[in-house]
Amino acid sequence: MPSYSHRPETGRSRLMAIGLMCGAVLCFSLLDTSAKWLAGHMDPLQVVFARYAGSMILVSLLLNPWSHPGILRTKKPWLQAVRSLLLLGSTALNFFALKYLQLAETVSIMFATPLLVALVSGPLLGEWPGPRRLVAIGVGFIGVLVITRPGLGGMHPAALLCMIGVVCYAFYSISTRLLAAFDPPETTMVYSGVAGTVALLPIIPLFWTWPDGPLPWALMLVTGAMGGFGHWLLILAHRLAPATVLAPFIYSQIVWMVTLGYLVFGQLPDRWTFIGAAIVISSGLYLLYRERVRAVPEGSARLD
Template structure:
């Protein structure tokens, strides 16, 4: 494995930009068509992509699928598929700006749950950072005001599911290779979504099929770039740049969908990102020591 931090950072920035475009395409299509159908089609393409990658990295599908923890691997895939459905619904209900402003708290949820789920030690400094980060979430959600909408909890629910997916990914990594986990992520999600997607099927216009193809390509392309980023550099060095997906997606929401960037979103998201970066720094120091 090479260690080119500069290349890894550039690849991670490209990854977040491609994923932000994917979010914009998801919102556009989900405003017209059933969310379940959109995500199912996306996962069919994604499954084909991960099968090709897994076969290349492992030599055969049997080798890629070999795991001592199939139930947990299936749970990971289903959890990610469900989380994507919920997050795309959040894009429709709240827009890209507010959805990402809340979703960006998922690293804090990972840090908070890493103790009870993985048995990792979380020191008091990280607990303080987690608490500060969730103050940022409360600033965004404004639960005490009369106009509070329960829809604001949708991206928070998605963030919690994604955090659980990330923790399960750490758990299976103790025994399975990255290629095996990648294989099960795509295949399990596609299998789970197939009957639901077919049930929710709606006719799609030719231009929107073009958008759907672009969505599938950006999804696979984003994951390919992410794989290359982690191959190029250490995860701890490039992970902070994953936060760039939020400003990229917000820019698309403002420029394309006419969304508004409110002061509370900027303040809350800044607090969350600051707390998240601190937890990443503390985790890196703990790992190094």
């Protein structure tokens, strides 16, 4: 088998995919930054609605029944609905938590999602983790405890919302993997925005307040645009490179979150957040390493 260095097309594709992944991570960081600012000026549910409505409008311009006939056709409508509601729940919980927590704190807790996915993939998908992976999962959850320090007065109780959001997002990730065998990613992406908007539409009058200037309106548009564009970049990235190549670059989001948290809100996380984040990220990277080792057949060449 030819080595990686002799496969220029693969190399260029992977570099482009990594760039797209980093762009997606930046979009999600800007999304959370805008959401945190807006949550201080309006009900977080209004911010969630702006995120979904704006994303739905943007996605509809690119993906619609006229440009992509049959895009709304799904083989698993109930699974699409459950997946979309899980994403909505995770987003809402995260936005409520962002009102009280620092950007770096919320993203550090959310980094535990791959650990929970690996843990529950056994009973749900039949992908049972081995002893090494179980140890890595356990160490990762210790990292989450270091960040949140429950019972020690180290973090706002809103961290619990973030942790519940991790559970929602983990099951959302698993349902996405299940749907990949039945529906194209474009169909799944359309349903995500539509379902979230439709679910929130009936209760808008209960929490809606009119923004008091152009900046809130602009940031409401940014939340929708960054959400939709970020997920579009993710789709493009995964078409060019496997998930095991791209996943480590998700953790670069901590750099953006710390930077934006300081520049926009004047906040810097404490040392416990950095220590806990390092533990969680290290555990996640080890799980990815074990996934790559399992994916390479014995005796075959490695493309590192």
